[in-house]
Structures are given as C-alpha cells and as structure tokens.
Amino acid sequence: FFLATRGLHFSVEFTGGTLIEVSYAQAADTQKIRDALAGAGYTDTQVVNFGSSRDVLIRMPLKPGQDSAALGASVMGALEQxxxxxxLKRVEFVGPQVGKELAENGAIALLLVVFGIIVYLALRFEWRFAVSAIIANLHDVVIILGFFAFFQWEFSLPVLAAVLAVLGYSVNESVVVFDRVRENFRKMRKATVPQIIDNAITSTISRTIITHGSTQLAVLSMLIFGGEVLHYFALALTxxxxxxxxxxxxVASPLVMWLGVSREQFVKPQKPKEEAVV
Structure with a gap:
C-alpha cells in the first residue's frame, strides 16, 4: 500500500544530481563532513570515501536551476570553514537520463534473478515448488520496499544489492524445506501431504533458527558498526x-500444498506383480 501511494525515495544514482570529489591532507572524517554540509543547508547528501581514506565523494541531489560550478564553490566554502x-578535485553533473538507465538495469537484474530461481527450482524439484518459492521470496522483497516507502528511507544501489542478496538467501531456506518434502514423499509412504509438509518443516526448524539467527547477528553488527555508508544496505538485509x-x-510450503503437490510427482507407483501361469 505504502509502496503504491508514497513511492520510494531514490538516491542520486537514480534521480541524477551533482558529484563533488574532494581530497584532504589527512584521513577524512566523513561524519564531520556531513555535519558541516548540514550546517550549510545541504541536508540530503551522501558522503563516502572514494579510493582512499583521504579522498571523499559527495553526492548531492538534483535541484532545478542549480549551477554545478557555483554549488562546488559553495560546498568548498562550507568545508574550508x-x-x-x-x-577540490572535480565537480560532475549526473543527468536524470543516467539515473533512468540505472533504474532500468536494476529492474532487469531483479527479473533475471527471479527467472534464474524459477528455472533452477523447476529443474531440481517441480514447477509447483518454483512458483511457491518465487511468491514467498517476492513477498520478502515487497516488505523491504514497503518499509523503505513508509519511512522514506533512501533507496540506493547498495539497497538494490541487498534486495538481490535477500532473494538468494531466502530461496536457500526454501530449497532445504523442499528437499525434505521430496525425501518424505519417498520415505513416509502412508502419510498424507499435510503430514509430510508438517514433518519437513518440523525437522528443519532448528536449522532455520540457527542459520537465520547467526546471519542476523552478523548483519546487525554491520548495521550498528558499519557507519552511514552501510546503514541502509544492512537495514534492508536485516x-x-x-x-x-x-x-x-x-508461506512457501503451504503454497506448494495449495498448488496440488502429490506423491506421484516424485515416486512412481509400483506395478502389481503378475502371478505365474501354470
């Protein structure tokens, strides 16, 4: 709902803007630079190290009627104070056309990942598993985008990379459950489909908690200690x-059952033995 009504707050890479590269004699304090720019009225800026700890790249959003040279001089004045x-090493203007191309390439990358997952699961298991996994994984993506739309957090290229990483990570857990479902169909010959899926979830839940918990700890440490550069990337992963x-x-397992998975799709029915003719 919020994704449709409020939309995403895209970064300079997607909307276009001004890139300013500056160099310091010693290691630059990016947080101090952000505070200096905020004090000069430039609040919506990105400040990251570029190449070395002494080089800094400043991304500023596109504003109508703004001159890049005048903007560079104004920023330098705020930093020198x-x-x-x-x-000052360079000032470049990134037009909205470049941002549009990046947005299109990002959408293509997302579609290619989804297509690759569908093909992989369809070949390894069965098309019902592929459809279920994609719906469940896209559910995660929509939730991430919904959070970013609701809070108007900045959606940048690192956040897009985090979304693609979540797709790959979530499908791994679905594969584990699906593999156990397929195994149960061969072992539990008298069990019903709900019993087989329930057993698969129960037998893998401990692994799910351990793997997700350990991964979440690593991502949370990145979120807390990674600084401004990794903040939204780690937040999307979290x-x-x-x-x-x-x-x-x-979500994925009930969808498989709803789509009509059955034992016959994995186990060939045994033919009755013909009696010997005397």
Whole structure:
C-alpha cells in the first residue's frame, strides 16, 4: 500500500544530481563532513570515501536551476570553514537520463534473478515448488520496499544489492524445506501431504533458527558498526532476513500444498506383480 501511494525515495544514482570529489591532507572524517554540509543547508547528501581514506565523494541531489560550478564553490566554502587543507578535485553533473538507465538495469537484474530461481527450482524439484518459492521470496522483497516507502528511507544501489542478496538467501531456506518434502514423499509412504509438509518443516526448524539467527547477528553488527555508508544496505538485509524466516517456511510450503503437490510427482507407483501361469 505504502509502496503504491508514497513511492520510494531514490538516491542520486537514480534521480541524477551533482558529484563533488574532494581530497584532504589527512584521513577524512566523513561524519564531520556531513555535519558541516548540514550546517550549510545541504541536508540530503551522501558522503563516502572514494579510493582512499583521504579522498571523499559527495553526492548531492538534483535541484532545478542549480549551477554545478557555483554549488562546488559553495560546498568548498562550507568545508574550508570546518577543516583546513581540503582540495577540490572535480565537480560532475549526473543527468536524470543516467539515473533512468540505472533504474532500468536494476529492474532487469531483479527479473533475471527471479527467472534464474524459477528455472533452477523447476529443474531440481517441480514447477509447483518454483512458483511457491518465487511468491514467498517476492513477498520478502515487497516488505523491504514497503518499509523503505513508509519511512522514506533512501533507496540506493547498495539497497538494490541487498534486495538481490535477500532473494538468494531466502530461496536457500526454501530449497532445504523442499528437499525434505521430496525425501518424505519417498520415505513416509502412508502419510498424507499435510503430514509430510508438517514433518519437513518440523525437522528443519532448528536449522532455520540457527542459520537465520547467526546471519542476523552478523548483519546487525554491520548495521550498528558499519557507519552511514552501510546503514541502509544492512537495514534492508536485516528486514529481509527477519521476514524471510517465516516466508520461506510458512508461506512457501503451504503454497506448494495449495498448488496440488502429490506423491506421484516424485515416486512412481509400483506395478502389481503378475502371478505365474501354470
């Protein structure tokens, strides 16, 4: 709902803007640079190290009627007041057409990942498993995008990379459950389909908790200690893994049953033995 009504707050890579590269005599403090720019009225900026700890790349959003040269001079004035020894290396303007191409390429990358997952699961298991896994994984993606739309967090290229990573991570858990379902069809000959799926979820739930928990700890450490550069990347991963815990198990598996998975799709029925003729 929020994704449709409020939309995403795209970063400079997608919308276009101005790139300013500066160099310091010593290692640059990116947080101090952000504070200096915010004090000068430039609040919606991205400040990252570029190449080395002394080089800094500043991304500023596109504003109508803004001159790149004047903007560069204004930014340099704000930085020189805060820290001495700063040198302007380049000022570049990124047009909205470049951002549009990046958005299109990102959408193509997402579609290719989805197509690859469908083909892989259809070949390894059966088409019902592929459809169920994709619906469950896209559910995670929609939730991530919904959070970013609701809170108007900045959607950048690292966040897109996190979304693709969540797709690959969540499908791994679905594969584990699906593999156990296929195995149960061969072992539990008298069990019904709900019993087989329930047994598969129960037998893999401990692994799910351990793997997701350990991964979530690593991502949370990145979120807490990674700084401004990795903040939204780690935040998207945190949301995706958190909701992937139940979607890969409690969404994908019921969908498989709803689509009509059966024992005959994995186990060939045994032919009755012909009696000997005397």
């Amino acid at each position: 805060d820290t001495a020894g700063v040198e 949301i995706g893994i958190l909701f992937g815990i139940y979607s890969s198990v409690l």
